[in-house]
Amino acid sequence: MIHFDNVTKVYANQNRPALDHVSVDIDKSEFVFLVGPSGSGKSTFLRLILKEERPNSGAIHVAGKDLARLSNFKVPSLRRRIGCVFQDFRLLPNKNVYENVAFALEVIGKPRRFIRKVVPEVIELVGLEGKAHRMPEELSGGEQQRVAMARAFVNRPMILLADEPTGNIDPATSIGIMKVLDRINRTGTTVVMATHDAAIVDSMRKRVVELEDGKIVRDQSRGVYGQAY
Amino acid sequence: MRANFILSEVWIGLRRNLTMTIAVIVTVAVGMAMLGVGFLISAQVSTMKDYWFDKVEVSVFLCTKNTSIPACKGKEASPDQTEALKTKLEGLPEVKQVHFEDQAMAYENFRKTAVDKTLLDVTKPEDMPTSFRVQLKDPELFQPVIDAVTGQPGVSSIKNQKELLNDFFGMLDALRTAAFVLAGFVVIASILLIANTVRLSAFNRRRETGIMRLVGASNLYIQLPFVMEGMISGLIGGVFAAVMLILAKVFVFEEFQKYLAIGSQLEWETVAWVIVWTLGIGVLICILSSFVTLRRYLRV
Numbered sequence: 001m002i003h004f005d006n007v008t009k010v011y012a013n014q015n016r017p018a019l020d021h022v023s024v025d026i027d028k029s030e031f032v033f034l035v036g037p038s039g040s041g042k043s044t045f046l047r048l049i050l051k052e053e054r055p056n057s058g059a060i061h062v063a064g065k066d067l068a069r070l071s072n073f074k075v076p077s078l079r080r081r082i083g084c085v086f087q088d089f090r091l092l093p094n095k096n097v098y099e100n101v102a103f104a105l106e107v108i109g110k111p112r113r114f115i116r117k118v119v120p121e122v123i124e125l126v127g128l129e130g131k132a133h134r135m136p137e138e139l140s141g142g143e144q145q146r147v148a149m150a151r152a153f154v155n156r157p158m159i160l161l162a163d164e165p166t167g168n169i170d171p172a173t174s175i176g177i178m179k180v181l182d183r184i185n186r187t188g189t190t191v192v193m194a195t196h197d198a199a200i201v202d203s204m205r206k207r208v209v210e211l212e213d214g215k216i217v218r219d220q221s222r223g224v225y226g227q228a229y
Numbered sequence: 230m231r232a233n234f235i236l237s238e239v240w241i242g243l244r245r246n247l248t249m250t251i252a253v254i255v256t257v258a259v260g261m262a263m264l265g266v267g268f269l270i271s272a273q274v275s276t277m278k279d280y281w282f283d284k285v286e287v288s289v290f291l292c293t294k295n296t297s298i299p300a301c302k303g304k305e306a307s308p309d310q311t312e313a314l315k316t317k318l319e320g321l322p323e324v325k326q327v328h329f330e331d332q333a334m335a336y337e338n339f340r341k342t343a344v345d346k347t348l349l350d351v352t353k354p355e356d357m358p359t360s361f362r363v364q365l366k367d368p369e370l371f372q373p374v375i376d377a378v379t380g381q382p383g384v385s386s387i388k389n390q391k392e393l394l395n396d397f398f399g400m401l402d403a404l405r406t407a408a409f410v411l412a413g414f415v416v417i418a419s420i421l422l423i424a425n426t427v428r429l430s431a432f433n434r435r436r437e438t439g440i441m442r443l444v445g446a447s448n449l450y451i452q453l454p455f456v457m458e459g460m461i462s463g464l465i466g467g468v469f470a471a472v473m474l475i476l477a478k479v480f481v482f483e484e485f486q487k488y489l490a491i492g493s494q495l496e497w498e499t500v501a502w503v504i505v506w507t508l509g510i511g512v513l514i515c516i517l518s519s520f521v522t523l524r525r526y527l528r529v
Contacts, residue, residue: 073447107451109450
């Protein structure tokens with residue numbers, strides 16, 4: 001599903017590469033934690049998958065597409081297959097829960113009938129039934145992140161990228177968030193989650209890829225966050 | 230669905246940027262009105278030229294007893310001289326028709342057009358000049374005719390009406406050029422304003438556009454609301470410009486025609502065409518400048 005082959009990314013005006021000869025394979029419906037300190041290249045990894053950045057060398061394949069050969073006007077169709085969740089939720093403050101989720105479908109031109117059908121379903125999936133007409137400011141951080149996950153998942157993407165989704169949320173609420181991610185993963189969606197949260201990684205027992213200074217230093221199935229090595 | 234969604238985005242954008250939107254509308258209105266006035270003056274001048282140049286004559290005045298020009302030596306042009314001149318004029322290839330006006334006819338014309346009663350009272354038919362009124366095939370080709378009769382015996386002076394008209398049309402042409410130059414400046418101002426509005430609008434909506442990019446909205450979908458904002462401001466500005474042009478037609482051009490342009494009306498049809506063109510140009514300018522700005526501020 002996601003295939004990195006010897007990928008190096010150096011940002012302009014920086015000597016040290018953000019990713020340094022990274023090769024990794026992530027299969028369909030896998031759940032992968034991307035761990036490592038700040039600046040280790042986790043976000044760059046996610047941005048490369050979305051083709052928001054281009055690698056300096058190496059090849060990236062996502063959902064069977066060679067990103068280097070994907071023309072710019074096909075990038076939107078790539079992104080329709082990838083859902084994204086962020087630490088800061090990125091909800092639209094002037095739209096309620098339903099409208100925030102529906103927005104993701106409206107802007108890709110889905111018909112109204114389809115939106116009316118799937119948005120309530122996905123709101124229920126993330127556990128926000130009955131709160132469709134709340135505004136984001138009326139929701140807790142955990143609930144806002146659920147809205148963001150509903151929006152990321154409403155178009156049934158093949159891949160869900162989560163960049164520190166529990167970074168702004170207390171540990172108790174984080175468990176709920178992880179349950180939703182797990183539920184999404186069980187529908188067959190590949191989930192890649194970048195995180196600092198050791199407790200969560202340890203409790204989930206999923207594959208762990210650890211980055212340090214842009215290099216993969218550990219790739220372990222059913223791993224934990226920190227490990228003596 | 231799509232249309233609904235985009236229109237509501239456009240409406241939100243216009244409302245959020247109300248002051249800038251108004252500024253854009255005003256500049257577009259003024260710019261397009263100036264451009265339109267320029268076109269209207271052009272149209273007016275060309276209808277007037279069509280009308281007047283048909284009637285333009287070269288007048289060849291002959292010596293009379295009272296002519297004080299030295300070349301006449303105080304003598305009246307003899308019938309032989311008159312006849313020779315007539316033959317000469319009629320023989321010229323540029324000449325369409327030659328018409329002789331004697332003192333009685335000249336006096337009659339003068340009486341019809343004279344405004345000053347005392348002047349009329351003291352003027353006698355003997356004071357009027359006799360002349361050949363020469364109609365030209367092409368009003369531009371007056372020089373050979375003038376050359377042919379200048380200095381001929383019996384000729385006192387030559388008046389080319391075209392020169393008078395040229396001065397007048399030259400003034401109108403200058404006015405038209407001024408209108409176009411002014412329109413150019415205002416159009417530049419409106420392009421910059423639109424660019425700035427789009428930049429502000431893109432900044433205001435960076436959350437929305439960020440999410441749109443992320444969920445895979447196509448460039449068209451992301452950019453269309455911005456371009457439509459520009460287009461709608463342009464359209465509203467254009468409508469104001471149209472109103473100004475209609476007012477200009479009624480209060481300026483029609484007044485002007487009463488005095489100067491009898492028989493060469495500026496038709497409503499022409500005004501309609503000018504409005505359509507300026508509206509089109511205004512909207513096009515708005516669309517293009519929003520689009521170009523978007524490419525810089527809304528990287529997809």
